[in-house]
Amino acid sequence: MFIASRCRAISHRAPSLIFPKFGQKRDSSFQSSPYVEDLGSVNRSYEVTKDTTDWSYVQRVLPPKVVPTPVKKDVYPSGWRPQTIDIADKPYFIKRTKNHMIPCYLDIGQRGIKRTTLLKSIQGDIWQLEKEIKEFLQPQVFQILRVQVNEFVGYIRINGDHVNAIKYFLEQKGY
């Protein structure tokens, strides 16, 4: 097997060194097509330019290296809002993600059965935030709301899917 593949590898470039008469050629294989250097001198004339207008079009198609910072606008039709909060006089703070979104996610576990809402990147008085979330969400659910607070890591996990409610709650407060 190894020898056979070696023979083919040699044969497609030049007449076989081992079996000069029986150089195998398979037209169906890409390996049978000749290399550019075997075709002789292929000279293509090219014009080399450093034109700035042409280069501006290249820069237009290159992706930005970092996530762009949002520009301040009067209205945001999509419903997204920039963080407007002043941290100084607030008991807690929630850091936006690098994509300028609220770090609130839906976690689906137990093979699609269990749904929990995860609010991350909480700094400051996490217990105050938990109290306010409970006050906001409790009227909307029938059972007693089950909330897990991890003060050390800085997250709050709520039983059930409340992602949009939490995002609305925080956006109203300017977070």
Add this chain to the structure above:
Amino acid sequence: MSKNTEKALNILRALPRVCLANIRDNPGSRLGPKRGRAQHGGDKHGAGNKGSGQRQNYMRLGYETGNNPFYLRFPQENYYKGHHLKRQYPPLSMLELQKLIDTNRIDVSKPIDLVSILNTGLYRLFPDQHQFGVNLTDEGADIFCAKINLEVQWASEIVIAAVEKAGGVITTAYYDPYSLQAMVNTTKFFQRGVPIPRRMIPPPDAIEYYTDPAKRGYLADPEKVSEERLVLAQKYGYNLPKIENDSEYDMLTERKDPRQIFYGLHPGWVVNLRDKIILKPKDEELLEYYAS
């Protein structure tokens, strides 16, 4: 004393004294519970009695434990014939597009095409999985209000109306998979040092869509497209903004050549990112090949 040692000692000074409340075992000194077998504590270990739970062999979707499954019971379903060969257009809603514009991920002052949508990193495309570009869906068409020059691969009538009502223009354009692969990661493509490919014409079953002025196809007659713009405005009952009088007329009327895949860059050019130079072919043979 080294800087680090000093720092560590400073931290230690600020820390509370070691007491029973703040010490813990050495790492690895405590062994976790072992799952014993048979007489060594063997039982169900929380996995239930028999079946998928215990054996962890959760069955595949549609499997009916040995029955002839429902999805295979009928020998053919002609509706789905050749579904694995059909062109796919992964959706992007107008709400998401508006959000990309609001968060400054897309520059509105330049024409928006598949490259600028892919460059946000929030929309992914796999040309090798028969994906051929963006299907702009009408979710959020009511709130959409950005004046843009947009080029997508598939758009419904409502989407076209929403873009044109906001003062923008929309074109539907076809790209062959090889061109799409160059657009997916432009940096990587330029680094390969190969010429920018020329865009292929659409396959026979897509020609009709991309030459239709009602679909704003890129191969349609521009005269008929402007006529269709008026027809759609009257159908949905809005005043068509005049782009001729617009301050951004040049941006709104910028179009690609049917053989071109990047704005301003012609097929056949080789871009060198390191030296910031562009190589343009001069041979008659190549110029003829890459000509539109």
